[in-house]
Amino acid sequence: MTGDNLLGMPETRLPFEPEVVDALDRATTRDEIAAVAAKYPKSSLAWARLAEATFDRADPITAYAYARVGYHRGLDALRKAGWRGQGPIPWNHTPNQGVLRSLYALRQAADAIGETDEVTRLTDFLRDADETAVARIESEGQPSEPQPPTEAFFIRGQD
Numbered sequence: 001m002t003g004d005n006l007l008g009m010p011e012t013r014l015p016f017e018p019e020v021v022d023a024l025d026r027a028t029t030r031d032e033i034a035a036v037a038a039k040y041p042k043s044s045l046a047w048a049r050l051a052e053a054t055f056d057r058a059d060p061i062t063a064y065a066y067a068r069v070g071y072h073r074g075l076d077a078l079r080k081a082g083w084r085g086q087g088p089i090p091w092n093h094t095p096n097q098g099v100l101r102s103l104y105a106l107r108q109a110a111d112a113i114g115e116t117d118e119v120t121r122l123t124d125f126l127r128d129a130d131e132t133a134v135a136r137i138e139s140e141g142q143p144s145e146p147q148p149p150t151e152a153f154f155i156r157g158q159d
Contacts (some may be wrong), residue, residue: 009087014077014095017043024049037066044074045098051105057112064109070102089129091136100126100133 047070055063107122
């Protein structure tokens, strides 16, 4: 038993997908990301990235569908890796991030369509898998160190 894993369940660690990661690193448009998902349909990472690329709060259905595929592909991969429906899925193991991203993207799209029961279930799933996953996804693109405050001042003169 290590860390916060009080139940002593082994961590699930998915296999690396270097070809998927390389293809996604080269993809710059939504169509290119879709081509990666089509070429590697078992990859939850590819589907998660496609859901992220298509998410629009005003029209979330497409992202919801892509995230749902990523979620199911992720469950398939987890089960194949020995996961039995519970236990840690650590974010720090990079190949697990596709599943966790799919869960997050599905939760985001479910929230946008008002599917509150699913949002609650996915929030619990993410927390149980890795308590840090949501914060890590949400902090992406944010500066890693606090930026110094900016100050503005005005000099007013008389006309």
